[in-house]
Amino acid sequence: AQKITQTQPGMFVQEKEAVTLDCTYDTSDQSYGLFWYKQPSSGEMIFLIYQGSYDEQNATEGRYSLNFQKARKSANLVISASQLGDSAMYFCAMRERGSNFGNEKLTFGTGTRLTIIP
Amino acid sequence: NAGVTQTPKFRVLKTGQSMTLLCAQDMNHEYMYWYRQDPGMGLRLIHYSVGEGTTAKGEVPDGYNVSRLKKQNFLLGLESAAPSQTSVYFCASSYRTGGEQYFGPGTRLTVT
Numbered sequence: 001a002q003k004i005t006q007t008q009p010g011m012f013v014q015e016k017e018a019v020t021l022d023c024t025y026d027t028s029d030q031s032y033g034l035f036w037y038k039q040p041s042s043g044e045m046i047f048l049i050y051q052g053s054y055d056e057q058n059a060t061e062g063r064y065s066l067n068f069q070k071a072r073k074s075a076n077l078v079i080s081a082s083q084l085g086d087s088a089m090y091f092c093a094m095r096e097r098g099s100n101f102g103n104e105k106l107t108f109g110t111g112t113r114l115t116i117i118p
Numbered sequence: 119n120a121g122v123t124q125t126p127k128f129r130v131l132k133t134g135q136s137m138t139l140l141c142a143q144d145m146n147h148e149y150m151y152w153y154r155q156d157p158g159m160g161l162r163l164i165h166y167s168v169g170e171g172t173t174a175k176g177e178v179p180d181g182y183n184v185s186r187l188k189k190q191n192f193l194l195g196l197e198s199a200a201p202s203q204t205s206v207y208f209c210a211s212s213y214r215t216g217g218e219q220y221f222g223p224g225t226r227l228t229v230t
Contacts (some may be wrong), residue, residue, distance in 0.1 A: 033216060046221075093161075097216065106151075108160040108161040
């Protein structure tokens with residue numbers, strides 16, 4: 001079963017509008033973390049935001065916020081007031097503790113390609 | 119402060135040739151990772167290291183070997199390259215287990 005699911009392969013959004021990128025996850029751990037990364041056309045992976053499973057408030061970083069709904073196992077990325085520079089691939093990732101304490105790894109989704117239209 | 123660097127940026131190999139990809143980080147991170155990125159498949163973990171002198175297998179380790187002789191360097195080797203290993207390879211490091219990972223710029227490898 002997919003641990004991280006990103007159901008939107010591509011999205012087109014008008015500049016200055018808000019955009020929500022979907023991410024659902026599957027884990028039986030109580031302690032886990034969710035990350036969002038941005039990959040522009042230049043290829044590098046840029047960390048955007050992190051949410052821990054025990055964090056009571058949704059994480060925010062500037063124009064990025066993470067809409068964390070634990071019961072639904074979703075961790076959607078919200079970008080407010082989109083800009084042309086937001087056009088990129090966006091990846092959701094999860095780290096789990098499981099039985100591998102000290103060896104926690106990230107599992108990535110397949111990504112969503114966001115295109116901002118002027 | 120260069121962060122995570124990767125050498126080379128591009129490489130073309132013939133089937134059966136060998137090569138080593140070098141990853142270096144200057145952040146004193148204990149944890150280092152090698153991923154491959156293929157279209158439509160996201161990033162998949164090849165091997166990782168939790169400290170100098172240690173390595174472990176990830177999700178797709180077959181056909182690759184790694185070494186971490188120095189804390190700042192993590193090498194990925196292909197002993198006999200195959201066309202299925204055509205991919206973009208990313209190295210990453212983190213300061214703690216399960217923490218935010220910092221990525222290098224990637225190496226685009228083509229095996230013909």
